[in-house]
Amino acid sequence: MISYLQAVVIGLLQGVTELFPISSLGHSVLVPALIGGTWQPLVTQSATATSESSPYLAFIVALHVATALALLIFFRADWVRIIRGFLRTIRPSIAARRLVTCDADERLAWLLIIGTIPVGVTGLALEHTFRTLFAKPLAAAIFLTLNGLILLAGERLRRIAPTDDHDSEPAVAQPVAAGAHHDGVAGAATQTRRATRRLTTLGYGEAAVIGVFQTFALLAGISRSGISMVGGLARGLSHRDAARFSFLLATPVILAAGVLKLPTLAGSAGHGIHGQVLIGALVAGLASYVSVRWLTRYFETRTLTPFAIYSLVFGVVCIIRFA
Numbered sequence: 001m002i003s004y005l006q007a008v009v010i011g012l013l014q015g016v017t018e019l020f021p022i023s024s025l026g027h028s029v030l031v032p033a034l035i036g037g038t039w040q041p042l043v044t045q046s047a048t049a050t051s052e053s054s055p056y057l058a059f060i061v062a063l064h065v066a067t068a069l070a071l072l073i074f075f076r077a078d079w080v081r082i083i084r085g086f087l088r089t090i091r092p093s094i095a096a097r098r099l100v101t102c103d104a105d106e107r108l109a110w111l112l113i114i115g116t117i118p119v120g121v122t123g124l125a126l127e128h129t130f131r132t133l134f135a136k137p138l139a140a141a142i143f144l145t146l147n148g149l150i151l152l153a154g155e156r157l158r159r160i161a162p163t164d165d166h167d168s169e170p171a172v173a174q175p176v177a178a179g180a181h182h183d184g185v186a187g188a189a190t191q192t193r194r195a196t197r198r199l200t201t202l203g204y205g206e207a208a209v210i211g212v213f214q215t216f217a218l219l220a221g222i223s224r225s226g227i228s229m230v231g232g233l234a235r236g237l238s239h240r241d242a243a244r245f246s247f248l249l250a251t252p253v254i255l256a257a258g259v260l261k262l263p264t265l266a267g268s269a270g271h272g273i274h275g276q277v278l279i280g281a282l283v284a285g286l287a288s289y290v291s292v293r294w295l296t297r298y299f300e301t302r303t304l305t306p307f308a309i310y311s312l313v314f315g316v317v318c319i320i321r322f323a
Helices: 004-017 024-035 037-046 055-074 077-088 095-101 104-134 137-160 204-218 222-232 239-268 276-300 305-322
Strands: 172-173 188-191
Touching: 004 024, 004 037, 004 055, 004 276, 024 037, 024 137, 024 305, 055 077, 055 239, 055 276, 077 104, 077 239, 104 137, 104 204, 104 239, 137 305, 204 222, 204 239, 204 305, 222 239, 239 276
Parallel strands: none
Antiparallel strands: 172 188
16 A cells, blocks of 8 residues: 555655656655665565556556646647647648748657657567666666766767757857956956757757657666756757757656556556545646746756766665665
8 A cells, every 4th residue: 555645755756856857767766765664565566577556656657647747737838839830740731841841830849759759669668677677776776876977978968069050049158257267267257158059950860869868768767857858968959948858758758658557547556545646646746847847947047967966976875775
């Protein structure tokens, strides 16, 4: 059984860590394992060969659906434009030329479709295998540490990523503190921010590569939003656009995976936990909405570095604990 306290804690954890680039799946394994006691069975349930019928997995599925719904609500205006754009591209009279001459909404719709295919196919084929093999505390701790290194690598790749001369954001002067050093010169008054590509300049092949990046989030400890952002940063997107594309790309994947497995709640896995599922889903949905609202503002001016440091520190601590 899952208690109401566990439902609230895991719901809050899911709502925050699914969108923060620190891996919700990793935390859903590590936190119960660290607490121990009556929390320990939650970990072992989801990593066994018979886990498809486990109450904890059914509970987590419901939390994912709540997170996806929160993302749909937050980006509702974007999704209306994207869906309308997609419908325009499949009109028989103009479908042949739309992929070449499409507007921003139409292009974004196809970027999301192409980016979703790799993780959709891989998830259907390997999700259960990956979970039973790697959704264990030590493995999750190792992958969370690796997640931190990936986020740091993303910041490095961002500095050497390609830009588009015609569609990139112009470099602008940014003030720095008096007496600060820039390029070895003391007292520089300004510094130049590197030009970035716009989201709609991504190629379809680049969207597919970012989608392939997202498949690694099937490993407990690797963040879906984080590794998708790294893929965007590597192609020259700003942190803001990389985060937006990551959240939009995650929405259909999370929703489809959740809806596909939601019927398990109607079977033996859902017996006696419907109230806990409802409370946990409400908490997860609210936490997800607050998280995405905060993160979209955060990434207008900030980087992945703090999340990388957190992943490294927490991952190493958990490796020591479970080794």
